[in-house]
Amino acid sequence: MMRFVCRAAALRRPVLVIAMVLAFGVMKLPTERALFVQHRQLHFRDVEFNLDLREKIGQLGFIAALSGFRSIVADALYIQAHVAWERTEWGRVLLLFRQITTLQPRAILFWDMAAWHMAWNASVAAMNDQTQPRLALRVKAQREYFALGKDFLERGIKNNPEKPQLYDALARLYKEKYEDHASAFEFYAKAAVLPGAWSYEKRFAAYELSYCEGREREAYERLRQLYDAGKNERLPTLITRLKFLEQKLNIPNEQRIPENAH
Structure with missing residues (x-):
């Protein structure tokens, strides 16, 4: 009889533990749901600690990231990227910034610097590469660096959609x-x-739109609205583009800005 009681008690313990775990899980659901919603609202994207990340940042970096030192690892890699830039080691710069932005996707500086190094610095170096005699191949390399810079910025925006x-x-x-005025207008707008946007964004958007064939009327209205906003907006480029559109759209003389507008 005693043996039966002990066996029954032994069987009840695992059942009790499982029940407690399930109850704890149910209790956690509202909290976890609230955290998930908050992260979505903040556009927060956690770093996924998987084999792909381990391959990108190496074993020591991966261990450090797992230990909660992501920002320290990213800063150390950023210093290495700066050294690689000074040495014009563009492949290494690219690799390091991919690691850095993977570790710190919410850091605007890293995305911006990565794009700048690729689309501006590396692209110029590729075009001026004296070891490549064929112009077509230099242009191809330059365009590839443009695309890499663009990719960094697009992914940065996905991780930080609320930052201008x-x-x-x-x-x-x-x-x-790219000399793509329509796309430039879109992103300035x-x-x-x-x-937190800079005050010139609306003005630059209007400038770019003024170069878009078929959208002159919209550009004119934007520029005129800025001109009418006051003297602070009446910069030389705005006046030049506005007068150009007045001429192109045959705006009546009485509706045009003064000839000596400033």
Whole structure:
């Protein structure tokens, strides 16, 4: 009889433990759900600690990241990237910034610097590469670096959609490297409506739109609205583009800005 009681008690213990675990899990659900919603609202994307990350940052870096030292590892890699830039080791710069942005996807500086090194520095180096006599191959390499810079900015925006800085950088890349005024307008305009945007974003968006064939009327209205906002907006480029559109759209003389506008 005593043996039966002991056996029954032994069987009840695992059942009790399982029940407690299940109850604890149910109690945690509202909290975990609230945290998940908060992370989604903040556009927070956790780093996934998987084999892909381990391959990107190496064994020691992976261990450090697991230990909660992601920012320290990222800063150390950033210093290495700076040294690689000074040595014009563009492949290493690319690799290091991929590691850095993987570890710290919410750090605007890292995405911006990665794009700058690729789309501006490395692309110029590729175009001026004296070891490559064929112009077509130098142009191809240059375009590939443009694309790498663009990719960094696009992924940075996905991780930080509420920050205007990367939209601004992507607009500048489209303007200066691709001469794509429509896309430059799009991203300057997106930056302009975000909290913390620089005051020039609306003006730059209007400038870029003024170069887009078929959108002259919209550009004119934007530029005129800025002009009417006051003297602080009446910069030489704005006045030049506005007068150009007045001429192209045959705006009546009485509706045009003064000839000596400033």
